[in-house]
Amino acid sequence: MKIKSFSRRQGLFDFGLAGVSSAAVLFGVAHLVSVFFATASAPLVAMGSIFIDMTPPWLKDLAISLFGTNDKLALFISMGIVVFLVSVSIGLLAKKSRVLASGCIILLAIVIGAAILSRPATSFADLTPLTIGTFTGLLTLRWLCTWAEKSREQIGDSTAKPGTSQGSTRRKFLLGAGLSLIGAAIAAGVGQSLAAARNIAEAARSALGLPIAKTPAAALPSGVQIDLSGMPPFVTPNKDFYRIDTALSVPRINPDDWELRIHGMVENEFTVSFNDLLEAELVENYLTLTCVSNPVGGQLVGNAKWLGYPIRKLLERAVPQAGADMVLSTSQDGFSASTPLEVLTDDRMSLLAIGMNDEPLPLEHGFPVRMVVPGLYGFVSATKWVVDLEVTRFADKVAYWSTRGWSDHGPIKLSSRVDVPRSFAKVSEGQVVMGGTAWAQTKGISGVQIQIDDGEWLDAELGSEASLDTWRQWRYVWEGGTSGNHTVSVRAIDGQGKLQTSDKAEPAPNGASGWQRVQFSVE
Numbered sequence: 001m002k003i004k005s006f007s008r009r010q011g012l013f014d015f016g017l018a019g020v021s022s023a024a025v026l027f028g029v030a031h032l033v034s035v036f037f038a039t040a041s042a043p044l045v046a047m048g049s050i051f052i053d054m055t056p057p058w059l060k061d062l063a064i065s066l067f068g069t070n071d072k073l074a075l076f077i078s079m080g081i082v083v084f085l086v087s088v089s090i091g092l093l094a095k096k097s098r099v100l101a102s103g104c105i106i107l108l109a110i111v112i113g114a115a116i117l118s119r120p121a122t123s124f125a126d127l128t129p130l131t132i133g134t135f136t137g138l139l140t141l142r143w144l145c146t147w148a149e150k151s152r153e154q155i156g157d158s159t160a161k162p163g164t165s166q167g168s169t170r171r172k173f174l175l176g177a178g179l180s181l182i183g184a185a186i187a188a189g190v191g192q193s194l195a196a197a198r199n200i201a202e203a204a205r206s207a208l209g210l211p212i213a214k215t216p217a218a219a220l221p222s223g224v225q226i227d228l229s230g231m232p233p234f235v236t237p238n239k240d241f242y243r244i245d246t247a248l249s250v251p252r253i254n255p256d257d258w259e260l261r262i263h264g265m266v267e268n269e270f271t272v273s274f275n276d277l278l279e280a281e282l283v284e285n286y287l288t289l290t291c292v293s294n295p296v297g298g299q300l301v302g303n304a305k306w307l308g309y310p311i312r313k314l315l316e317r318a319v320p321q322a323g324a325d326m327v328l329s330t331s332q333d334g335f336s337a338s339t340p341l342e343v344l345t346d347d348r349m350s351l352l353a354i355g356m357n358d359e360p361l362p363l364e365h366g367f368p369v370r371m372v373v374p375g376l377y378g379f380v381s382a383t384k385w386v387v388d389l390e391v392t393r394f395a396d397k398v399a400y401w402s403t404r405g406w407s408d409h410g411p412i413k414l415s416s417r418v419d420v421p422r423s424f425a426k427v428s429e430g431q432v433v434m435g436g437t438a439w440a441q442t443k444g445i446s447g448v449q450i451q452i453d454d455g456e457w458l459d460a461e462l463g464s465e466a467s468l469d470t471w472r473q474w475r476y477v478w479e480g481g482t483s484g485n486h487t488v489s490v491r492a493i494d495g496q497g498k499l500q501t502s503d504k505a506e507p508a509p510n511g512a513s514g515w516q517r518v519q520f521s522v523e
């Protein structure tokens with residue numbers, strides 16, 4: 001009888017502990033993984049935010065008067081108490097039925113998932129941390145319950161020698177529960193400090209007032225945008241700008257800590273701070289960026305107004321030595337690009353950019369500082385989160401992608417694209433307006449021609465030219481054809497009269513080429 005009640009109390013304690021440890025693992029792991037996703041993908045953050053939004057004003061005032069600026073801490077402690085009570089109950093339930101307890105956890109996860117999705121700026125991908133957390137939490141519960149079960153059976157077993165196998169089973173259980181709690185605390189702590197670094201960058205970005213350019217961009221001429229549904233906007237909004245990089249988690253740089261070092265084969269090494277850039281004579285330039293991985297007809301191209309400091313001026317101050325022919329730019333996360341020195345010192349607008357379309361750079365596009373260089377693919381020029389410029393030689397240094405089978409030079413190839421009609425579009429009989437884009441940064445576009453089926457090449461009308469560094473839109477009014485399948489092909493002529501090549505090339509190693517052909521049907 002005595003043994004029975006002791007065993008009963010120990011059983012309650014053990015299963016309660018198993019519940020708490022599993023919940024800790026769930027939340028800790030989810031908190032850590034949430035660093036890679038939206039802030040509100042952390043279950044505690046999502047639940048806390050909902051709680052804050054739902055708190056009636058009188059309770060909010062009461063909390064603030066009771067806890068002052070610790071009101072958020074008080075909120076988290078209260079949430080902790082609730083989570084503790086719920087998880088003890090689930091642990092005790094697991095003593096009766098592990099399936100039922102697991103079902104409760106899954107049910108709770110679904111509720112938390114709904115809370116996460118209800119936050120602004122979250123998507124289904126932001127359920128990943130919760131999913132991984134729930135999975136590890138369930139495994140922890142299963143594993144701890146098995147050990148708790150075993151040690152309980154052995155207490156009831158009077159033939160077991162005291163202090164031997166029973167003791168060691170229990171010790172294993174306690175060790176497992178303890179390690180789960182410690183692991184969960186470490187995961188949550190690491191997650192929290194990484195999130196803090198991210199929040200500093202985000203807060204600094206939203207507090208930043210961009211300086212006015214000394215040399216603003218010329219106003220866009222009217223007619224750069226062809227008025228046709230399905231055409232891309234002439235200036236790509238930041239949120240729609242293609243993003244290509246190797247960063248698994250976006251670097252979070254506090255601009256106060258940012259520094260750019262200019263060194264290597266130069267007479268004067270120096271470093272530049274973010275403040276130096278804010279105070280410098282800044283320039284604005286519309287420039288179309290393109291990725292070398294863009295296939296013929298692809299979408300890895302975007303046009304923005306960049307605000308920055310001319311890299312040419314930095315290099316003038318550094319004074320490159322004879323023999324240097326390349327600048328290796330390196331990002332905070334270890335990406336690097338090799339840009340010909342000549343391209344950075346001639347009179348094109350290569351910029352150390354801090355602004356994109358009148359906003360500080362978005363974090364994913366290189367906050368606080370990146371490079372943008374007219375006429376070169378991004379992989380050899382557009383280093384985001386740039387922190388280091390080394391003046392060197394192509395013979396001495398090899399950049400990130402060039403060690404992985406891509407070229408070390410990357411001038412953008414003259415390209416054109418059909419945006420309307422889309423591939424396999426069905427158009428109705430009668431007149432069809434077609435449209436698209438063409439680019440040859442630094443040279444400009446002087447003509448675009450299209451060919452319907454295997455007919456003659458026809459001159460398209462061009463939208464206005466904003467600059468040689470930006471793409472140019474085109475359109476063609478086709479009087480229509482017979483119903484059935486048709487194709488339209490496109491090719492461009494650059495500002496120097498060169499015709500786009502029909503030679504087909506894959507993106508690797510230095511950019512795709514060939515004429516795009518789109519199939520569509522008239523019905």
Ligand SMILES: Nc1nc2c(c(=O)[nH]1)N[C@H]1C(S)=C(S)[C@@H](COP(=O)(O)O)O[C@H]1N2
Pocket residue numbers: 241242243244245246247289290291292331332333335364365366377378379382383384385
């Ligand atoms: N730090 C860093 N910068 C980078 C890259 C990268 O992987 N890491 N990718 C480059 C490539 S391949 C391209 S095409 C452009 C894309 O810039 P975007 O993401 O702002 O469009 O960034 C360049 N800068």
Ligand SMILES: [Mo]
Pocket residue numbers: 244290291292293377378379
């Ligand atoms: Mo790229």
